[in-house]
Amino acid sequence: MNEIKLDIMKAAQFLNTDAVTALEPEVKKAHESLENGTCPGNDFLGWLHLPSSITPEILADIKATAQTLRENCEAIVVAGIGGSYLGARAVIECLKNNFEELTPRILFAGNNISEDYLSELTAYLKTRKFGIINISKSGTTTETALAFRLLRSQCEEQRGKEEARKVIVAVTDAKKGAARVTADKEGYKSYVIPDNVGGRFSVLTPVGLLPIACAGFDIEELVRGAQDMEKLCQTAPYTENPAEQYAAIRNLLYRAGKNIEILANYQPKLHYVNEWWKQLYGESEGKDNKGIFPATVDLTTDLHSMGQWIQEGERNIFETVVSVEKSKYTVLFPHDEENLDGLNFLEGKRVDEVNKMAELGTQLAHVDGGVPNIRISVPELTEYYIGQLLYFFEVACGISGNLLGVNPFNQPGVESYKKNMFALLNKPGYEAESKAIRERLNK
Protein backbone atom coordinates (compact mmCIF):
# COMPACT_ATOMS: atom_id res chain seq x y z
CA MET A 1 0.00 0.00 0.00
CA ASN A 2 1.20 3.48 -0.83
CA GLU A 3 0.82 5.67 2.22
CA ILE A 4 1.35 8.99 3.86
CA LYS A 5 4.88 9.25 5.23
CA LEU A 6 6.26 10.88 8.33
CA ASP A 7 9.75 12.35 8.52
CA ILE A 8 10.90 13.39 11.97
CA MET A 9 14.65 13.73 11.27
CA LYS A 10 14.64 17.52 11.30
CA ALA A 11 12.87 17.52 14.65
CA ALA A 12 14.84 14.70 16.28
CA GLN A 13 18.10 16.60 15.63
CA PHE A 14 16.98 19.05 18.35
CA LEU A 15 16.92 16.24 20.94
CA ASN A 16 19.48 13.85 22.40
CA THR A 17 20.58 11.33 19.79
CA ASP A 18 18.69 8.38 21.20
CA ALA A 19 15.70 10.27 22.64
CA VAL A 20 13.12 8.87 20.19
CA THR A 21 14.45 5.32 20.55
CA ALA A 22 14.49 5.61 24.33
CA LEU A 23 10.85 6.63 24.43
CA GLU A 24 9.68 3.42 22.73
CA PRO A 25 8.55 1.55 25.89
CA GLU A 26 6.53 4.58 27.04
CA VAL A 27 4.92 5.05 23.63
CA LYS A 28 4.11 1.35 23.30
CA LYS A 29 2.50 1.43 26.74
CA ALA A 30 0.45 4.51 25.78
CA HIS A 31 -0.66 2.81 22.56
CA GLU A 32 -1.45 -0.48 24.31
CA SER A 33 -3.58 1.31 26.87
CA LEU A 34 -5.67 2.59 23.94
CA GLU A 35 -5.89 -0.84 22.34
CA ASN A 36 -6.65 -2.58 25.65
CA GLY A 37 -9.11 0.08 26.67
CA THR A 38 -7.33 0.76 29.95
CA CYS A 39 -6.53 4.45 29.38
CA PRO A 40 -8.39 7.40 30.90
CA GLY A 41 -11.57 8.11 28.95
CA ASN A 42 -11.79 4.48 27.83
CA ASP A 43 -15.55 4.77 27.38
CA PHE A 44 -14.80 6.96 24.33
CA LEU A 45 -12.74 4.57 22.24
CA GLY A 46 -15.39 3.76 19.65
CA TRP A 47 -13.39 5.59 16.98
CA LEU A 48 -10.31 3.39 17.34
CA HIS A 49 -11.53 0.47 15.26
CA LEU A 50 -14.31 2.36 13.57
CA PRO A 51 -12.86 2.19 10.03
CA SER A 52 -12.71 -1.63 9.99
CA SER A 53 -16.24 -1.82 11.38
CA ILE A 54 -17.80 0.17 8.53
CA THR A 55 -19.68 -2.24 6.29
CA PRO A 56 -20.67 -1.81 2.63
CA GLU A 57 -24.30 -1.75 3.86
CA ILE A 58 -23.65 1.26 6.10
CA LEU A 59 -22.00 3.10 3.22
CA ALA A 60 -24.79 2.16 0.80
CA ASP A 61 -27.41 3.54 3.19
CA ILE A 62 -25.52 6.84 3.60
CA LYS A 63 -25.08 7.10 -0.16
CA ALA A 64 -28.80 6.51 -0.75
CA THR A 65 -29.71 9.31 1.67
CA ALA A 66 -27.15 11.57 0.04
CA GLN A 67 -28.64 10.78 -3.36
CA THR A 68 -32.13 11.78 -2.18
CA LEU A 69 -30.78 15.10 -0.93
CA ARG A 70 -28.74 15.66 -4.07
CA GLU A 71 -31.75 15.03 -6.29
CA ASN A 72 -34.07 17.31 -4.33
CA CYS A 73 -31.86 20.22 -3.33
CA GLU A 74 -30.01 23.10 -4.93
CA ALA A 75 -28.25 23.64 -1.61
CA ILE A 76 -27.70 21.43 1.41
CA VAL A 77 -27.03 23.18 4.69
CA VAL A 78 -24.89 21.22 7.13
CA ALA A 79 -25.65 22.52 10.61
CA GLY A 80 -23.07 21.62 13.25
CA ILE A 81 -20.12 22.93 15.23
CA GLY A 82 -16.74 21.61 16.38
CA GLY A 83 -16.51 17.89 15.83
CA SER A 84 -19.98 17.94 14.33
CA TYR A 85 -18.73 20.24 11.57
CA LEU A 86 -15.01 20.43 10.94
CA GLY A 87 -14.31 16.91 9.67
CA ALA A 88 -16.89 17.11 6.89
CA ARG A 89 -15.74 20.57 5.90
CA ALA A 90 -12.06 19.53 5.96
CA VAL A 91 -12.64 16.67 3.55
CA ILE A 92 -15.00 18.59 1.26
CA GLU A 93 -12.67 21.58 0.97
CA CYS A 94 -9.73 19.27 0.20
CA LEU A 95 -11.55 17.65 -2.66
CA LYS A 96 -13.60 20.41 -4.22
CA ASN A 97 -12.43 22.83 -6.85
CA ASN A 98 -11.10 26.05 -5.31
CA PHE A 99 -13.55 28.15 -7.33
CA GLU A 100 -16.35 26.10 -8.83
CA GLU A 101 -19.39 25.66 -6.59
CA LEU A 102 -20.56 22.12 -6.00
CA THR A 103 -23.96 21.04 -7.28
CA PRO A 104 -25.86 20.97 -5.01
CA ARG A 105 -24.04 23.63 -3.08
CA ILE A 106 -22.91 22.56 0.40
CA LEU A 107 -23.28 25.33 2.96
CA PHE A 108 -22.32 25.30 6.61
CA ALA A 109 -24.27 26.82 9.49
CA GLY A 110 -24.68 26.35 13.20
CA ASN A 111 -21.02 27.07 13.82
CA ASN A 112 -21.36 30.66 15.07
CA ILE A 113 -23.97 32.98 16.62
CA SER A 114 -23.61 35.77 14.07
CA GLU A 115 -26.90 37.49 13.27
CA ASP A 116 -25.53 38.75 9.96
CA TYR A 117 -24.36 35.28 8.94
CA LEU A 118 -27.78 33.81 9.61
CA SER A 119 -29.58 36.69 7.98
CA GLU A 120 -27.51 36.42 4.81
CA LEU A 121 -27.85 32.65 4.78
CA THR A 122 -31.63 32.63 5.11
CA ALA A 123 -31.91 35.39 2.50
CA TYR A 124 -29.73 33.40 0.10
CA LEU A 125 -31.87 30.30 0.62
CA LYS A 126 -35.16 32.11 0.02
CA THR A 127 -35.16 31.46 -3.67
CA ARG A 128 -33.52 28.04 -3.51
CA LYS A 129 -34.67 24.51 -2.85
CA PHE A 130 -32.61 23.47 0.13
CA GLY A 131 -32.23 20.59 2.55
CA ILE A 132 -30.69 20.36 6.01
CA ILE A 133 -28.38 17.94 7.75
CA ASN A 134 -28.69 18.71 11.44
CA ILE A 135 -25.64 17.33 13.24
CA SER A 136 -25.39 17.51 17.01
CA LYS A 137 -24.49 14.74 19.40
CA SER A 138 -25.98 16.50 22.40
CA GLY A 139 -28.77 18.14 20.44
CA THR A 140 -28.56 21.14 22.74
CA THR A 141 -25.60 23.09 21.36
CA THR A 142 -26.81 26.69 21.10
CA GLU A 143 -25.14 27.57 17.80
CA THR A 144 -26.48 24.52 15.98
CA ALA A 145 -29.91 24.51 17.60
CA LEU A 146 -30.40 28.17 16.67
CA ALA A 147 -29.50 27.58 13.03
CA PHE A 148 -31.69 24.49 12.86
CA ARG A 149 -34.72 26.31 14.29
CA LEU A 150 -34.42 29.02 11.63
CA LEU A 151 -33.65 26.69 8.75
CA ARG A 152 -36.25 24.08 9.58
CA SER A 153 -39.11 26.56 9.68
CA GLN A 154 -37.88 28.20 6.47
CA CYS A 155 -37.60 24.85 4.74
CA GLU A 156 -41.12 23.88 5.87
CA GLU A 157 -42.47 27.24 4.76
CA GLN A 158 -40.86 26.98 1.33
CA ARG A 159 -41.64 23.33 0.62
CA GLY A 160 -44.51 22.48 2.94
CA LYS A 161 -44.09 20.21 5.95
CA GLU A 162 -44.47 16.95 4.03
CA GLU A 163 -41.83 17.72 1.38
CA ALA A 164 -39.50 19.22 3.99
CA ARG A 165 -39.47 15.91 5.83
CA LYS A 166 -37.77 14.30 2.81
CA VAL A 167 -34.83 16.70 2.86
CA ILE A 168 -34.15 17.09 6.57
CA VAL A 169 -31.79 14.54 8.08
CA ALA A 170 -30.60 14.31 11.68
CA VAL A 171 -27.27 12.93 12.86
CA THR A 172 -27.42 12.71 16.62
CA ASP A 173 -27.54 10.59 19.75
CA ALA A 174 -29.42 7.28 19.61
CA LYS A 175 -31.86 8.21 22.36
CA LYS A 176 -31.49 11.60 23.96
CA GLY A 177 -31.39 15.27 23.00
CA ALA A 178 -33.58 17.68 21.10
CA ALA A 179 -32.37 16.59 17.67
CA ARG A 180 -33.31 12.97 18.40
CA VAL A 181 -36.74 13.87 19.77
CA THR A 182 -37.54 16.12 16.80
CA ALA A 183 -36.25 13.59 14.27
CA ASP A 184 -38.35 10.81 15.75
CA LYS A 185 -41.43 12.99 16.07
CA GLU A 186 -41.20 14.38 12.55
CA GLY A 187 -40.08 11.13 10.97
CA TYR A 188 -36.81 12.52 9.61
CA LYS A 189 -34.25 10.10 8.33
CA SER A 190 -31.67 9.92 11.09
CA TYR A 191 -28.25 8.52 11.88
CA VAL A 192 -26.70 7.74 15.23
CA ILE A 193 -23.47 9.14 16.60
CA PRO A 194 -22.30 6.28 18.79
CA ASP A 195 -22.06 7.02 22.52
CA ASN A 196 -18.42 5.98 22.57
CA VAL A 197 -17.30 8.32 19.76
CA GLY A 198 -16.59 11.92 20.75
CA GLY A 199 -17.33 14.73 18.30
CA ARG A 200 -13.73 15.41 17.28
CA PHE A 201 -13.20 11.71 16.49
CA SER A 202 -16.45 11.35 14.52
CA VAL A 203 -15.49 12.25 10.95
CA LEU A 204 -15.79 8.62 9.83
CA THR A 205 -19.30 8.25 11.26
CA PRO A 206 -22.32 9.71 9.40
CA VAL A 207 -21.28 13.06 10.96
CA GLY A 208 -18.63 13.32 8.26
CA LEU A 209 -19.65 10.65 5.78
CA LEU A 210 -23.14 11.97 5.00
CA PRO A 211 -22.14 15.57 4.11
CA ILE A 212 -19.12 14.26 2.18
CA ALA A 213 -21.35 11.90 0.19
CA CYS A 214 -23.81 14.77 -0.40
CA ALA A 215 -20.92 16.75 -1.86
CA GLY A 216 -20.46 13.93 -4.39
CA PHE A 217 -17.21 12.52 -3.04
CA ASP A 218 -16.25 8.88 -2.69
CA ILE A 219 -16.82 7.80 0.92
CA GLU A 220 -15.78 4.23 0.13
CA GLU A 221 -12.32 5.42 -0.80
CA LEU A 222 -12.15 7.67 2.25
CA VAL A 223 -12.99 4.74 4.51
CA ARG A 224 -10.60 2.43 2.64
CA GLY A 225 -7.78 4.88 3.32
CA ALA A 226 -8.67 4.96 7.01
CA GLN A 227 -8.92 1.16 7.13
CA ASP A 228 -5.45 0.76 5.63
CA MET A 229 -4.05 3.26 8.11
CA GLU A 230 -5.82 1.42 10.95
CA LYS A 231 -3.99 -1.78 9.93
CA LEU A 232 -0.68 0.00 9.64
CA CYS A 233 -0.93 1.74 13.02
CA GLN A 234 -1.91 -1.53 14.70
CA THR A 235 0.83 -3.67 13.22
CA ALA A 236 3.84 -1.54 12.28
CA PRO A 237 6.88 -1.65 14.54
CA TYR A 238 7.72 1.54 16.45
CA THR A 239 10.21 2.94 13.94
CA GLU A 240 7.75 2.50 11.06
CA ASN A 241 4.57 3.40 12.91
CA PRO A 242 3.61 6.95 11.88
CA ALA A 243 1.15 7.46 14.75
CA GLU A 244 3.62 6.26 17.40
CA GLN A 245 6.48 8.28 15.90
CA TYR A 246 4.42 11.48 15.68
CA ALA A 247 3.14 11.05 19.26
CA ALA A 248 6.68 10.38 20.44
CA ILE A 249 8.39 13.31 18.78
CA ARG A 250 5.79 15.91 19.73
CA ASN A 251 5.86 14.81 23.39
CA LEU A 252 9.65 14.85 23.45
CA LEU A 253 9.66 18.35 21.98
CA TYR A 254 7.04 19.43 24.52
CA ARG A 255 9.15 18.07 27.36
CA ALA A 256 12.06 20.07 25.91
CA GLY A 257 10.04 23.30 26.23
CA LYS A 258 8.44 23.48 22.79
CA ASN A 259 4.87 24.08 23.85
CA ILE A 260 3.41 25.37 20.57
CA GLU A 261 2.97 23.21 17.50
CA ILE A 262 2.27 24.95 14.22
CA LEU A 263 0.57 22.82 11.59
CA ALA A 264 1.44 24.17 8.16
CA ASN A 265 0.33 23.38 4.65
CA TYR A 266 1.30 24.58 1.18
CA GLN A 267 -2.10 23.95 -0.40
CA PRO A 268 -5.09 26.24 0.32
CA LYS A 269 -7.34 23.20 0.11
CA LEU A 270 -5.85 21.95 3.38
CA HIS A 271 -7.00 24.99 5.36
CA TYR A 272 -9.87 23.14 7.02
CA VAL A 273 -7.72 20.10 7.76
CA ASN A 274 -5.75 22.58 9.87
CA GLU A 275 -8.97 23.66 11.58
CA TRP A 276 -10.07 20.06 12.20
CA TRP A 277 -6.61 19.16 13.58
CA LYS A 278 -6.69 22.18 15.88
CA GLN A 279 -9.86 20.97 17.56
CA LEU A 280 -8.65 17.35 17.67
CA TYR A 281 -5.44 18.18 19.49
CA GLY A 282 -6.65 21.27 21.35
CA GLU A 283 -9.65 19.66 23.03
CA SER A 284 -7.80 16.39 23.57
CA GLU A 285 -4.63 17.70 25.17
CA GLY A 286 -5.27 21.17 26.59
CA LYS A 287 -6.25 20.34 30.17
CA ASP A 288 -4.91 19.95 33.69
CA ASN A 289 -2.75 23.02 32.95
CA LYS A 290 -0.87 21.02 30.33
CA GLY A 291 -0.81 20.59 26.58
CA ILE A 292 0.87 21.73 23.38
CA PHE A 293 -0.96 24.76 21.96
CA PRO A 294 -2.07 23.82 18.42
CA ALA A 295 -1.62 26.69 15.99
CA THR A 296 -1.95 26.64 12.22
CA VAL A 297 -0.69 28.49 9.15
CA ASP A 298 -1.40 28.33 5.43
CA LEU A 299 1.82 28.72 3.46
CA THR A 300 3.30 30.33 1.54
CA THR A 301 0.48 32.83 2.26
CA ASP A 302 1.28 33.23 5.95
CA LEU A 303 5.03 33.44 5.39
CA HIS A 304 4.12 37.02 4.51
CA SER A 305 2.41 37.54 7.85
CA MET A 306 3.58 34.95 10.39
CA GLY A 307 6.90 34.06 8.74
CA GLN A 308 8.83 36.64 10.73
CA TRP A 309 7.54 35.30 14.06
CA ILE A 310 8.22 31.69 13.15
CA GLN A 311 11.75 32.52 11.98
CA GLU A 312 12.83 34.77 14.84
CA GLY A 313 10.22 34.88 17.62
CA GLU A 314 10.38 33.07 20.94
CA ARG A 315 11.91 29.62 20.44
CA ASN A 316 9.09 27.63 22.01
CA ILE A 317 7.59 26.34 18.78
CA PHE A 318 7.88 23.41 16.45
CA GLU A 319 6.36 22.97 13.04
CA THR A 320 4.53 20.09 11.38
CA VAL A 321 4.17 20.44 7.63
CA VAL A 322 1.58 18.53 5.65
CA SER A 323 3.00 18.37 2.15
CA VAL A 324 1.13 17.11 -0.90
CA GLU A 325 3.50 15.31 -3.26
CA LYS A 326 1.54 15.47 -6.50
CA SER A 327 -0.52 18.33 -7.89
CA LYS A 328 -3.64 17.48 -9.84
CA TYR A 329 -3.02 19.92 -12.68
CA THR A 330 -0.06 21.40 -14.55
CA VAL A 331 0.60 25.13 -14.79
CA LEU A 332 3.92 26.40 -16.06
CA PHE A 333 5.61 29.60 -14.96
CA PRO A 334 4.98 32.01 -17.85
CA HIS A 335 7.49 34.04 -19.90
CA ASP A 336 7.31 37.81 -19.75
CA GLU A 337 9.00 39.84 -22.42
CA GLU A 338 9.92 42.74 -20.14
CA ASN A 339 10.92 40.56 -17.18
CA LEU A 340 10.48 43.51 -14.82
CA ASP A 341 10.00 41.15 -11.86
CA GLY A 342 13.20 39.29 -12.80
CA LEU A 343 11.44 35.94 -12.73
CA ASN A 344 12.08 34.73 -16.29
CA PHE A 345 14.62 32.25 -14.89
CA LEU A 346 11.60 30.27 -13.69
CA GLU A 347 10.00 30.22 -17.12
CA GLY A 348 8.65 26.80 -18.09
CA LYS A 349 8.97 25.34 -14.60
CA ARG A 350 5.92 23.76 -12.99
CA VAL A 351 4.37 26.04 -10.39
CA ASP A 352 4.37 23.03 -8.06
CA GLU A 353 8.14 22.80 -8.37
CA VAL A 354 8.44 26.41 -7.29
CA ASN A 355 6.05 25.68 -4.39
CA LYS A 356 8.15 22.66 -3.37
CA MET A 357 11.32 24.75 -3.41
CA ALA A 358 9.57 27.36 -1.28
CA GLU A 359 8.67 24.55 1.11
CA LEU A 360 12.19 23.14 1.23
CA GLY A 361 13.75 26.58 1.57
CA THR A 362 11.35 27.40 4.40
CA GLN A 363 12.01 24.12 6.17
CA LEU A 364 15.78 24.72 6.09
CA ALA A 365 15.39 28.35 7.19
CA HIS A 366 13.09 27.44 10.08
CA VAL A 367 15.34 24.59 11.23
CA ASP A 368 18.33 26.99 11.05
CA GLY A 369 16.24 29.42 13.08
CA GLY A 370 15.73 26.84 15.84
CA VAL A 371 12.33 25.45 14.85
CA PRO A 372 12.14 21.64 14.86
CA ASN A 373 10.38 20.40 11.75
CA ILE A 374 8.16 17.36 11.28
CA ARG A 375 7.05 16.53 7.75
CA ILE A 376 4.01 14.52 6.75
CA SER A 377 3.88 13.80 3.06
CA VAL A 378 0.61 12.93 1.40
CA PRO A 379 0.96 11.38 -2.07
CA GLU A 380 -2.12 13.14 -3.51
CA LEU A 381 -5.23 14.96 -2.31
CA THR A 382 -7.64 12.11 -2.91
CA GLU A 383 -10.31 10.55 -0.73
CA TYR A 384 -8.06 7.56 -0.05
CA TYR A 385 -5.10 9.54 1.26
CA ILE A 386 -7.28 11.97 3.20
CA GLY A 387 -8.84 8.95 4.93
CA GLN A 388 -5.33 7.82 5.87
CA LEU A 389 -4.33 11.25 7.09
CA LEU A 390 -7.37 11.83 9.31
CA TYR A 391 -7.20 8.43 10.94
CA PHE A 392 -3.42 8.75 11.45
CA PHE A 393 -3.95 12.04 13.29
CA GLU A 394 -6.66 10.48 15.46
CA VAL A 395 -4.58 7.50 16.61
CA ALA A 396 -1.54 9.70 17.17
CA CYS A 397 -3.71 12.02 19.24
CA GLY A 398 -4.93 9.20 21.46
CA ILE A 399 -1.37 7.95 22.03
CA SER A 400 -0.07 11.47 22.53
CA GLY A 401 -2.72 12.37 25.11
CA ASN A 402 -1.86 9.22 27.06
CA LEU A 403 1.85 10.11 26.95
CA LEU A 404 0.99 13.57 28.22
CA GLY A 405 -0.94 12.03 31.12
CA VAL A 406 -4.34 13.55 30.42
CA ASN A 407 -7.71 12.12 29.48
CA PRO A 408 -7.69 12.86 25.74
CA PHE A 409 -11.38 12.16 25.32
CA ASN A 410 -13.14 14.70 27.50
CA GLN A 411 -13.47 18.49 27.22
CA PRO A 412 -14.74 19.76 30.58
CA GLY A 413 -13.33 23.24 29.98
CA VAL A 414 -15.73 23.94 27.12
CA GLU A 415 -18.61 24.20 29.58
CA SER A 416 -17.29 27.37 31.28
CA TYR A 417 -18.26 29.79 28.52
CA LYS A 418 -21.64 28.12 28.14
CA LYS A 419 -22.34 28.45 31.86
CA ASN A 420 -21.55 32.19 31.81
CA MET A 421 -23.49 32.77 28.59
CA PHE A 422 -26.58 31.02 29.96
CA ALA A 423 -26.28 32.91 33.26
CA LEU A 424 -26.06 36.20 31.34
CA LEU A 425 -29.08 35.23 29.24
CA ASN A 426 -31.10 34.19 32.33
CA LYS A 427 -31.61 30.58 31.30
CA PRO A 428 -34.15 28.91 33.63
CA GLY A 429 -32.25 26.84 36.17
CA TYR A 430 -29.33 29.26 36.17
CA GLU A 431 -30.82 31.74 38.69
CA ALA A 432 -27.94 31.54 41.18
CA GLU A 433 -25.31 31.84 38.43
CA SER A 434 -27.22 34.78 36.89
CA LYS A 435 -27.27 36.60 40.21
CA ALA A 436 -23.58 35.94 40.84
CA ILE A 437 -22.43 37.01 37.40
CA ARG A 438 -24.47 40.24 37.51
CA GLU A 439 -23.02 41.12 40.91
CA ARG A 440 -19.55 40.48 39.56
CA LEU A 441 -20.13 42.72 36.52
CA ASN A 442 -21.65 45.51 38.62
CA LYS A 443 -18.72 45.70 41.02
Ligand SMILES: O=P(O)(O)OC[C@H]1O[C@](O)(CO)[C@@H](O)[C@@H]1O
Ligand atom coordinates in the same frame (compact mmCIF):
# COMPACT_ATOMS: atom_id res chain seq x y z
O1 LIG B 1 -22.35 17.62 18.60
P1 LIG B 1 -22.61 18.63 19.66
O2 LIG B 1 -23.14 18.00 20.90
O3 LIG B 1 -23.51 19.73 19.16
O4 LIG B 1 -21.24 19.27 20.09
C1 LIG B 1 -20.44 20.00 19.19
C2 LIG B 1 -19.08 20.26 19.72
O5 LIG B 1 -19.18 20.90 20.98
C3 LIG B 1 -18.25 20.36 21.89
O6 LIG B 1 -18.91 19.52 22.74
C4 LIG B 1 -17.58 21.42 22.69
O7 LIG B 1 -16.96 22.34 21.88
C5 LIG B 1 -17.29 19.61 21.00
O8 LIG B 1 -16.56 18.66 21.69
C6 LIG B 1 -18.21 19.07 19.98
O9 LIG B 1 -17.49 18.63 18.88
